[in-house]
Amino acid sequence: MGILEVKGINKRFGGLQALGDVNLSVQENTVHAIIGPNGAGKSTLLNVLVGKLIPDSGSVMFDGKSVLGLKPFEITQMGISRVFQTPEIFINLTVMENVLIPCFAKRDGAYRLHALESFASEKDMIEQAEKMLEEVNMLDKRHMIASSMSRGDKRRLEMAMCLVQEPRLLLLDEPTAGMARADTENTIQLLKDIRTQRGITMAIIEHDMNVVFSLADRITVLAQGMPLVEDTPDKIKNHPKVREAYLGEAQV
Amino acid sequence: MLGLNSHDLKMFIVIAILTLAAPILLNPFPDASALGESFNAGYPALMQRFVIFGILVIGFNLLFGLTGYLSFGHAAFLGIGSYAAVWMFKLLSYNIVPAILLSVIVAGLVSVVIGYVSLRRSGIYFSILTLAFAQMMYAIAYSDLLGRMFGITVTNGETGLQVYNDDPQILMSAGDPTVPHLFGITMNGSSTWNVGGWSFIFQNGYYLSAIFMIAAFYLSIRIFRSPFGLMLRAIKSNQTRMHYTGLNTKPYMLAAFVISGMYAGLAGGLLSAMDPLTGAERMFWTASGEIVVMSILGGVGTLIGPVLGAGLIKYLENIVSKINDGILHNWFAFMPDWLDNLLVTIIHPFIGKGWHLTLGLLFMAVVIFLPGGLVEGGQRIGRLFRRKKSTDAANGATKPAE
Ligand SMILES: Nc1ncnc2c1ncn2[C@@H]1O[C@H](COP(=O)(O)OP(=O)(O)OP(=O)(O)O)[C@@H](O)[C@H]1O
Ligand SMILES: [Mg+2]
Numbered sequence: 001m002g003i004l005e006v007k008g009i010n011k012r013f014g015g016l017q018a019l020g021d022v023n024l025s026v027q028e029n030t031v032h033a034i035i036g037p038n039g040a041g042k043s044t045l046l047n048v049l050v051g052k053l054i055p056d057s058g059s060v061m062f063d064g065k066s067v068l069g070l071k072p073f074e075i076t077q078m079g080i081s082r083v084f085q086t087p088e089i090f091i092n093l094t095v096m097e098n099v100l101i102p103c104f105a106k107r108d109g110a111y112r113l114h115a116l117e118s119f120a121s122e123k124d125m126i127e128q129a130e131k132m133l134e135e136v137n138m139l140d141k142r143h144m145i146a147s148s149m150s151r152g153d154k155r156r157l158e159m160a161m162c163l164v165q166e167p168r169l170l171l172l173d174e175p176t177a178g179m180a181r182a183d184t185e186n187t188i189q190l191l192k193d194i195r196t197q198r199g200i201t202m203a204i205i206e207h208d209m210n211v212v213f214s215l216a217d218r219i220t221v222l223a224q225g226m227p228l229v230e231d232t233p234d235k236i237k238n239h240p241k242v243r244e245a246y247l248g249e250a251q252v
Numbered sequence: 253m254l255g256l257n258s259h260d261l262k263m264f265i266v267i268a269i270l271t272l273a274a275p276i277l278l279n280p281f282p283d284a285s286a287l288g289e290s291f292n293a294g295y296p297a298l299m300q301r302f303v304i305f306g307i308l309v310i311g312f313n314l315l316f317g318l319t320g321y322l323s324f325g326h327a328a329f330l331g332i333g334s335y336a337a338v339w340m341f342k343l344l345s346y347n348i349v350p351a352i353l354l355s356v357i358v359a360g361l362v363s364v365v366i367g368y369v370s371l372r373r374s375g376i377y378f379s380i381l382t383l384a385f386a387q388m389m390y391a392i393a394y395s396d397l398l399g400r401m402f403g404i405t406v407t408n409g410e411t412g413l414q415v416y417n418d419d420p421q422i423l424m425s426a427g428d429p430t431v432p433h434l435f436g437i438t439m440n441g442s443s444t445w446n447v448g449g450w451s452f453i454f455q456n457g458y459y460l461s462a463i464f465m466i467a468a469f470y471l472s473i474r475i476f477r478s479p480f481g482l483m484l485r486a487i488k489s490n491q492t493r494m495h496y497t498g499l500n501t502k503p504y505m506l507a508a509f510v511i512s513g514m515y516a517g518l519a520g521g522l523l524s525a526m527d528p529l530t531g532a533e534r535m536f537w538t539a540s541g542e543i544v545v546m547s548i549l550g551g552v553g554t555l556i557g558p559v560l561g562a563g564l565i566k567y568l569e570n571i572v573s574k575i576n577d578g579i580l581h582n583w584f585a586f587m588p589d590w591l592d593n594l595l596v597t598i599i600h601p602f603i604g605k606g607w608h609l610t611l612g613l614l615f616m617a618v619v620i621f622l623p624g625g626l627v628e629g630g631q632r633i634g635r636l637f638r639r640k641k642s643t644d645a646a647n648g649a650t651k652p653a654e
Contacts, residue, residue, distance in 0.1 A: 050496065076498035088496070090489035101486045104479045105499035113507055115480040118255060122479065165498060 001064070003028040003201050004169055009048060009058035011041075011225075018044045019055065020225045024203075026169070031195060031202045033212045033233075036222035042205045043085055045222070046171050049203075050082050051075045062169065079168035083175055085205075087154040089161065091147035095138060098146055098157055099129040102165045132164040136190060152183040156190075163194065170194070172204040176211050188214055213237070260473050263556060267469055271462045274299055275452050282449030290579065293567050296442060296455035301566045303458070303465040304522045309546045309558035310465075310472050311515020315508050316544075317553035318481055320488035324379045325366070325386025326543045329359040329513040331393065331535030333520020335406075338413045341528050345423040346415075346432050348439065348460075352521040359517020360510055367509035371502065374491070386540055393532035412531030432525045434460060439525055457526045464522060465559075468515060473555055475511070484508055488553075545611070549618050551625030560626045565611065573607040 006024035010017070018041045026032045034042050047053040049060060051072045060067050067075050090098050103125045108114060119125070133139040136156050141149065146157060155175060162170060175191070176184045188211055194200055195215075206212050212219065212233070219236045221228040229239055236242055253261055270277065279294030281287040293299070312326050333355035340351035370381040392398060392407070399406035407413055415421075432439045439457035475481045483504050487494050494501050524530055533539070542565070550561025577596055580603070584592040602610045622629050 071500075072495040073498050073500050076496050082496050084492075088490055088493040090486050090493060092489050093485060097482060097486075101482060101494075102497045104483065105497040108479065108499070113480045113504070115478050115507070115511075116255075116474050117479065118257070118474070118477045119479045119482050120257065120477065125479075161493075161497075 002026045003063055004049070004203070005059075005061040006045075006049070007059045007061075009045070009060070010056045011044060011048065011053060012056055017225050019048070022058070022222070022225070022227050024220055024227070024230075026201060026203055027218075028201055029195070029199050030217040031191070031204060031215045033216035033219045034203060034205045034222060035207070035209075035212060035219060036228075039224075040222040041225040042222055043173055044225075046082065046173055046203075046205065049075075049171060050080060076165070076167075079166075080171065081162035081165050081167035081169075082171040083155070083158050083162055083173060085173040085177070087151070087158045089146050089154055089158050091145075093146060094142065095133065095144050095146055095149070095157060096126075096129060096142040099132055099160055099164055100125060102161050103128050106165050129164065132160050135163075136160045137186070152179040155179065156183075156187070159187075159190070163198070163200075166198075167200060170200050170202045172202060172206075174205055174207060176206065176208055184208065184211065187211075191215055254470070256473060257477070260477065260555070264470060264473060267556065267559065268466045271303065271466055272459075274302070274462070275454050275458070279450060279452055283451055284449060286582065288449075290575065291571060293570065294452065296440075296453055296458050298566065298570050299455075299458045300461050300522075300526050302563045303461045304519050304526070305546065305562040305566055306465045306559045307461075307468045307522070308516050308519035309543055309550070309562040310468050311512045311519070312543050313547050313552065313554075313558040314472055314475060314515070315512035316547060317558070318476070318484035318488060319505060319508050321371070321374065321505065321509070322379045322544065323370075323382040323509070323512070323540075324537070324544065325382035325384070325389075325540050326512070326516055327537070327539035328366070328386035328389045328535050329363055329516035330520040330523070330539065331389065331530070331532065332362055333359045333517035334524045334530035334534055335393070335413055335520075336517070337521040337524035338415065338528055338530050341415045341421075341432065341524070342413075342419040343422065345421050346429060346528070347423070348432050348434055348521075348525040351432070351525060352518065355521025355524070356514050356517045359520065360514040363510045363513025363517075364506070367506050367513070371505050371509060383537060383540070386535060387537055390532055390535040390537070393535060407532065410532070412529055414529035432457075432528050461522050461526070464518065468518070469555075469559065476555055480504065480507070545615055549615060549625055551627030554625070554627040557625050557627045564626065568610070568614070569607055572603055572610050573605070575603040 002025040004024065004026040006022060009019050009022040011019040022045060024045070034045065036042055044053065048055050049067070051067060051070050051074070054068065062078055062080060065078070067078065090101065100119065104119070107125070130139060130142070133142055136159060138153065138156060138160065141153070146154065149157065159175065176187050179187060191202065192215065195202065204215065216233050218230065219233055220230040221236065221242050228241055229236065231239065254264070256264060275294050277294070278299065279288070279292045281292055283292065308326070308330060312323070316322050336355040336358040337351035340354050344350050366382065366385045370378050370385065373381060394410060396405065396407045396409040399408070429436065429438045437456050439460065440455070442453050442455035445452045445454070483499065487501050487505065491501070520534070546561035546565050547558050548561070549564060550559065551557025577600060580596045580599060581592060584595055587595070600606070618625060624631070
């Protein structure tokens with residue numbers, strides 16, 4: 001039994017079958033890559049996992065419990081965090097505040113308001129946020145307004161915001177898209193560290209095959225909403241169907 | 253000190269001093285002078301409005317400024333607070349303590365209901381819902397629908413609610429003042445200090461309202477700087493990310509809405525305490541609009557902006573609507589007649605009853621040229637000065653808006 005078990009998911013948008021009978025099993029403490037050409041339904045699948053979309057049929061079990069029908073914040077509280085394809089951060093707040101917010105959210109859950117304490121004097125929260133920023137190499141930028149950062153930094157910030165929630169499953173939607181070469185290498189290293197040091201399970205959508213093959217333990221290939229194959233990276237590299245549907249196209 | 257950082261503390265102390273010294277500061281010109289008659293603002297009726305509307309807009313800003321949810325029906329809570337207070341005067345006594353308590357509580361309860369429903373939507377739909385609620389309440393108050401349903405008086409319709417001699421006032425004893433008072437200190441009581449051509453009036457009612465405003469301002473600083481305030485700003489900044497942060501935003505939003513409604517209720521209660529009668533027009537949509545304008549004019553989401561916005565509008569309203577053609581001719585007396593007449597003709601539509609025209613122009617100018625409101629204006633001027641003082645200070649590190 002994997003930590004995440006997706007069975008028979010179908011999702012239609014009008015006449016478009018965005019997901020057709022998708023199965024996915026992610027084992028604890030592994031990195032599972034989901035690849036496929038544009039419009040294959042990868043982001044749609046993530047949207048189903050985090051409760052943003054309700055599938056027409058199928059089941060999604062996280063840690064043995066169904067997440068279908070739960071609100072996004074409830075799913076996050078269960079331990080699933082998501083990095084978006086276009087970074088979703090608090091662009092008009094400082095880097096520090098961006099990381100503090102998930103810290104407070106984790107501590108206070110839903111119903112503790114803390115309306116009168118000063119957040120600047122919450123030592124342990126600040127410490128936690130600073131440690132996280134240190135880890136992603138952004139501590140020197142903590143007073144910057146998030147909107148003024150490069151795209152790569154915004155992604156790293158979003159990753160920090162997810163990690164500080166200490167999720168058990170981290171969903172990453174093209175975490176290196178739009179990053180410079182060096183940033184991509186840093187991100188790969190960061191994700192490797194996260195996995196070895198924190199033991200966080202990851203499902204990662206990625207177009208950059210370099211990233212995929214240096215991180216993934218297993219790969220699922222989606223094409224036009226259908227799961228094509230699921231296997232180890234070595235097998236996938238040489239799979240004729242995959243070369244035809246996806247890799248061949250990427251190598252042009 | 254007081255749980256504020258040094259920057260906030262300075263701002264708080266400045267506001268507190270300005271508020272407490274307002275009866276003197278707002279009377280810069282001798283009373284009998286032409287300037288004094290036109291521009292002095294240091295008389296109780298006007299100063300009360302400064303601080304009471306200050307409270308109202310500070311509260312409004314806790315909702316709109318922090319969360320970005322624009323309530324277009326906030327005057328409803330002001331009206332409810334006013335009615336609740338007058339009812340306490342009618343039923344219990346002229347002591348303002350129960351009146352103000354009840355105005356805050358009732359406004360809080362009503363805002364739980366209105367907030368719960370309106371917050372199911374965001375953006376323009378939220379604004380429309382709040383507007384619809386407020387207009388409904390205005391209609392109910394104006395026709396005293398509730399009263400007619402039960403065959404009693406609740407809002408007393410178009411006449412407005414006021415205290416009559418045959419009202420129960422069960423806690424009233426023989427020697428009690430027959431105007432609103434705080435344990436015997438009457439709200440309209442005042443002492444006057446005459447020096448030279450000036451006479452400064454220190455009114456009890458003003459000082460009571462001023463103390464409430466200072467407290468309200470203090471509370472709003474605390475809320476701005478709290479984890480709660482941070483969460484509200486996060487909701488404004490990015491709802492999507494907020495949903496994936498594991499935090500249920502609903503209770504936070506509702507709490508902000510209710511706190512803001514209670515501020516409005518307090519303001520309404522104080523209005524009644526200053527003058528124990530009220531009518532439905534206090535809830536009309538233009539009153540709600542005025543709150544929005546005040547807060548945008550001052551600087552949305554800044555701590556001090558709402559106070560400035562409320563003060564400026566109430567001040568301008570007062571002087572501009574007082575000016576008439578006669579006063580203008582006086583001012584322009586030194587000019588040749590044709591120029592005098594021409595100027596008066598041009599300005600005529602903008603003064604007296606035309607005050608709203610002036611307000612509209614002012615509002616447009618601010619939104620176009622100073623989207624950050626008066627606070628942004630102040631910051632720009634501050635930066636100019638600093639640049640002049642030290643051209644070498646090349647650090648362009650601008651502080652985020654207060
Ligand atoms: N909310 C929606 N409503 C209608 N159609 C949608 C919606 N979301 C996605 N689609 C469509 O579903 C298909 C799959 O989209 P999805 O975003 O999941 O692709 P993807 O694999 O993430 O592609 P990319 O690599 O470009 O990010 C696309 O054809 C897209 O246009
Ligand atoms: Mg996608």
